[in-house]
Every structure is written in C-alpha cells, then in structure tokens.
Amino acid sequence: MSESPKSHSPLDVEKYPVAPSALQLEQVHIYVRHGERTPVGVRLAGPPANLPEHWMMCKTARRFQASVYVPGIVGVMDEFQQSRKVVERADGTHYEGQCLLGELTDLGRKSTYSFGTSLRELYVEKLGFLPDSLQNAGEVYFRTTNVPRTTESLQQIVHGLYPSSKCDPEVIPSIFVRNGRDENLFGNAGSCKRLEILLVGFAQAAASAYNHTLEPLDKKISKYIDGRPVRIDGIPRASGILDTIRAATAHNVKVPPEFEEKAVMDVIEKAVVAEWFAGNPFNKTEEVRRLGMGRLLDDLSTKIQHKIIHGDKDPLRILVHSTHDTALAGLASSLDVFDDKWPQFTSSITFELFKSTPAGNGSSFLQTLMSPFRVNAGPEHYIRMRYQNKNMVLPMCADEGKHLPGSPEFCTLTAFRERVKELTPLDFVSECAPAGRNST
Template sequence: MGVGLPNSSKHASDGSVNPSLYRFPQVPLEVERYPTPPEGLQLEQVHVYVRHGERTPVGIRLNKPPASIPEHWEMCKTARRFRSTVTSMAGLSTDGVIDEILYHKKMVERPDGTVTEGECLLGELTDLGRQTTFNFGDSLRRLYVQKLGFLPDILETKGQIYLRSTNMPRTMESLQQVVHGLYPTEKCHPASLPALLVRNGKDENLIGNTYACKRLEILQVSFAKAAAEAYNRTLEHLDKKVSKYLDGNPIRVDGKPRASGVLDTIRAAVAHGIKVPSEFEDKSIIDAIERAVVSEWFADKTEEVRRLGMGLLLDDLSRKMQQKAAKGEKDPLKILVHSTHDTAIAGLCSTLDVFDEKWPAFTASITFELFKKVSPESQASQTQTLLSRLGNKATPEHYVRMRYQNKNMFLPMCAEEGNHLEGSPEFCTLSAFRDRVKELIPRDWDTECSPAGRKS
C-alpha cells in the first residue's frame, strides 16, 4: 500500500486544518515580524543553520494493523528526472574528451521487483519537503534582500554567499531548494553561482561527528543508557494505550522499536497529513514520549560533550565572524547557509544553554547575525574620510544576535553587564561570544576523541 500527498479530507470545510488533528510543529521563517535592531547597529553578516525539509521515516515502523501507517510513501514525484554530464571517448574533442548529456530517471525498486512512480526511499526528502525548503529560501530573500536590502537583488559578485550541506541526499536537496528560493535563476548571474560545499565524513562538523570522534560516540551511548534508566518508568503508563501498535511491546527509550523511532514515524506521518492512531494525536502522549527522547539525545550537557559535539562548528562560525569584523568590506561574504539535521539544531541550542527541550521541526532554523555599531557621523563619507586622515584606527564594536524559530535567544554567557549591548541583552558582544567559544574548542582533537578522552 502506498500513500500520496495530503488531501482535503484532513481539513475542515473552510480549508483550515482540523483542530483535533495533532500537528507536527511548523514554524515558517517570519519576515514581517522580524525585529529590527536598535539604531546605530548595522548588519554585517548572517550565518544560517536550517534543518532539512519534511522527509519519510528513516525506518519502517507501525506499518502493520491496527496502526497501518503505510510502508511505502509515494510522495517523491518531483525531481525524479536528472541530467548529468558523461565523458565519451568517441568523437574526441581538441582536449581529448567530449562531454555528453545523459538523461535518466530514478525510481525505487521493491524486493519483489515492483516499481511505483514517485515512491520515496527511507529518509528521503519528499515533495512537501522540497516545497517548504524552497519557501524558506524565499523567506530569506524577502527578508534580507527585499525588506532589509542587506543582500543584492541580483547575485553578480562572487564571494557574497557561502553554501554547505552534510553529505546526505535530503540535506543536499534541501540546500538546493533554499538557494533557488533565495536566488532564483533569473536573479543569479551564471558566473557568480556559488558551489554547494560538502566535506568528507572525517571532516564534517555540521553534526556531532561520532564517525571521527570515538569518545563522543561512547559518551552518547552512555547518556542514552542513562535516559532509559531515568525515563522508562515514565512511559509505563502509556503501555495499555500504545503497545497494541508496537506488536505488543512496551514503549521504551531502548525498546523495539525505540521510542525515538516511534516519534520519528508519527511526526513524519502527521507532517504529511497521514492518519495516525488516535492515541498518537493525544498531545499528552506525544509530550511524554518527546520528553524521554529529548533526554536520550540532548540531556548530555557536560562540557566534554559540548566541546566534541559542537565545538568545531562554533569555532568555524566565530572565526568567520571575526574575519568579517576585522576586514569589513574587504571581506565580501555576507550570508552563509548550512543545511543540516535536527541534532545540529538542538545541539547548538543546548551547547549555548537556550534549548527549549523540544525536538526541532522540519526546516527549523538558527541564525547568528553579526552587527557593527556605527554612529550617524561615521556613516557619512565625509566623516569617514576625515577620520582616515586623522589616523583614527578605532575598531568598531561588534555584536552577535542568535535567533531560533523567529525568537531572539538571550545567551546566558552574555548576561553580565558589559557582555551585551546596553538595554538589549539579546545582542551579545562579539568578544564575549568568542571568549565562550574558545572554551569549547578542543585543543587536541585526536587526543580528546580517543576512547579514553583527554586526561585532566
């Protein structure tokens, strides 16, 4: 049995979403309600971290009666046709090779050999996910191009935009959609089209890299075990309600399937308008499962886990902001867009002590905005020239504002007087921000990532 896109049966007669249906949290990037900074602050650089769009579950769960959530999802009908360049040795060109265009179509084959048009792979970005990530990119355009005038209407200059994704099809395709929304084809000069960057697995820092850091893997396993011991009892009262959907098994952090897997399937189904058992439409049930799963994945707030999980990513962010602050207009980079996963979004929030203890939604995003403090006088070219002639080398003050799901984050590390803009605690001084990040950078990655970790 397959399933298509959500249909109107999930909506009321007036087109609104049925209020009795539990909805996976959707938080589109707001443009009109974007809080402009206080007078005297000038936006210099924006770092965006966005979770990929809606996808299919990463595993097959709850597909048997009475849950009957479809095993096969026919929600990948777009972007199934590809064209690629191949090298042919026939009809050699002057440089010895000739490129030809090969057209092909990707389809999923089931074990019995059957093929269905538009069927998705497990964990694949769906048509809905492609649309929402495009919408996210369009919102970035409406905000930073049209509303603020921070980015140019047409991308003609190289070096103004940076794009990177983890090496996963769903994040790479999400990034492509975001870019197309931010700079549609007609708004991007072919010569200035930026590359979509991907790192080798051992060098990846857009997620907590357990592949490259054995110590981080060991710590995460230990925290998962601790979460099972702490939260399995809190799930016992749900057994009578949900075990019938799990082949009679109790729902547990370390159960079969794991509570995180159940939550993954339910949320993916709900996001696509697929009917789920009424018990999983009960917010109190979902909240209980979510608390246990969030604890399993993100309760590890030790300094060691923060350093090994998000330290390298924050180091990248901090260094690029410092470079922009030091070079000013000589550094053309204005916006950096990173396509990543829920674990990175929650990991960043947790590391900076602003996590809301909720599993990040599809296309959940974090922005770090770098501002420069300028006075009305310094904005005038005449004054700039005069200061230059007088040899004024004073360094402007710079501030960082973190926003998550359209909300300003008040970073505890910037709470003390002198560590933020007076009267606006959400604007952390770049120096205070960098001081904290320096504490999170592993001094010796190989040693700290060894199974035994760093010797204190």
C-alpha cells in the first residue's frame, strides 16, 4: 500500500536549505501531525458511496507488553504480561486487523517511522547536529498529546530517530504527556471556556458566510449523504466529509468520482478551513490566538531562552512534539503564515534556533550597523520557522533590523520573542472566564 501524495507530507532532507556558514544551529523544536489514520466517524458508508464502515488496516502492533504488579515478593520487579488488542463490533464479532475510528493505521506507522528516519538523516548524518548514538537523555525531549494516534506516531518517530541499537543501554527516552487541563499542544477549549465560546461562535459565523459556496455541490454530492445538502453545519458536517475522503485517499481507497474532482474538493476544503482556521478564529482575532496558541508559543520561547542563557550546560538539542492538524494550522495562522490548506498527515512545523559564530559575528559590518549601541555584544540569535518543507518569512520580522540581512527567513530572536510575548496570556485562568479578560 503506497502513500498518497495528496494526504502525506514526508520530510524532504535532500532539499533542506543549510543555513549560512556564519550561523550555528543550537536547538530544534518540531511539531508534527500524526500519521495516516482512519476517519474519526462513520460517513459515506454503504451505497452509493460504498466507503468502508470497518477499516481493516491495523494489522501491526497488536501485541502489547503490560507491566503488571507482582504481590508479596520483595525486591522483584514487575512482570510483563503479553496481550493483544482486538476491535470488537457491536454484534460481538471481531476480525483481525480492524482499526478503531481515528486510529493510526499500518500506513500511518510506516510514514511516522519514515519521518523519524528522515530526522536522523538530516540532523545526525547530514548536519552532524545530533550524536550518532544517544548517550544523554537530556539531549532529547519527546512529548505527545494524550491520544493514541499521536502517542503511537511519536513512538515510531523516536524509533526512527534513535532505534534501540543507537541508544545507550542505560538511556531510555521519556515520552511526556500532560493532563488534559494542562495540555497546550492544541487550542484547548476544554480547559478554557472563553475559547470554547469564541470557537462555537466562529463556527456559526463561518456557516452563515460559507454555506452558500457549498450549495452548487448539492447536485453532485447529496446523493452520497442520503440526499442532504452539503453544509458546514450539515449532517454530516462538511469537515466530516473532508476527513473521510482524506483518510480514504491516503490509503488508496476508491472514492466516488465527484470526490476526485479538484474543483469539488477545493470548495469543500476552503469552506472547512474557513470554519476552523482561516476565517475569524485565528486570522482575525488576537484573543483566540492568545488563548489557543499563546501558551504553546510561550513554552517554545522559554525553552529557547533557557538554552541561550545556559549554553552548553543545557544539553537539550531537539524537541519533538506529536500533535494534530489543528496545532499546525493554529501555529501557522497565529504567526500569519498559514497557506489556507488543511495540514497533511505527518506535516510538520520546525523552529530552529541559530547563533552567529564568532567569525560571522565579528566580521559582519551589517551586524554592526544593526546593533550600533551594543556594548561587548555576544552572538546574535535567530529563529527560522519551516512549514511543509518551506522556509517561512514571518511578517513580524519583515522590518529592517528584525532579520538577518539578506535572509528574511532568519528572524532575530528579539523580534520573535516580542511577538510571542504579545500572544502570551498574562493570566490564562482569568482570561478563560466566559466573559474574557474583563470579567474579573
């Protein structure tokens, strides 16, 4: 089963643009969407669409080792109990290889493992930034949302980056997970009532604004959804239709010919992206940016600053976060570089921290012009953001003096942190009250 170029975004190592020699890579922060999965709901099943109700694409990784308690024996470590996971249907039947709804498939495991091997190829083999074998667990940081598909994706990525043969026997990489109320790897409306209220309102506004753009599709698509109209707030929702079609095409499942028409899918995608990301929620409302992505950007900024202050005493070099499409679109939208396309499976956003080397820092006349009042100036630091294998030129760094001269994709850390500070809630709890910042 081959990957579909329409739904999968591998990391392109060959075309990775190496930074100018005057810059030295210091730290890498990666946010990657999980791999290919099944749809999160049953849609378009049965005639005439005939898409699967049951997805038989999860034959690997069905065996587990669970640590179990051994009572009454002092000094004996927990034993490991072997087990298998089997999906049972409502009628009590079960079949080998059936996936749960929204589950990472065999293809998703393959693509996330490949993402990990690509990270290794880039940062270990090509750049020499990471060591060949992991001797110090403090050099890496792995974190996932508490969702099976992101956790399993991260496990595959870690295995690709540092397989067991490349880890010291005493080094076991940790995979960090936060409680739901503390999660910030996506816009966490569950822990922020104000964000929930805003997003519901924006979804309603998007339906009013974009439903008419979907009306011309009714004569083509309604027959596949029991004669109902195609709408943002329809049954199924337009986002659900897009989700199912994207999952199907990713796994080479044949879809009705209308869903293979670019004009049809472009209209659906545009409406759904407007509902979720590109309309009012992130591009128009600073409050939603703050409540949705502000804490995550603040985490990023804080860890970067820690690295700069402590230098080699902070060994952390690469941070990999396994998350969702909403996180990538939210980050890109909040920083004004979203392409208005639904993020593909295994697509990623990378923030790379660079510092100017002594030679580059001392010999650059332009650097001196940029900082005429710096006394005993240390190295300059820059952030480069990459999304979908492309360098992002951040609007907040466009002005002269806010980026590396001649290279606008290298944002000065000062300019980057200034914008992040504006996006960071001062008091997340109070700002999340239903009425917002002015409610207390």
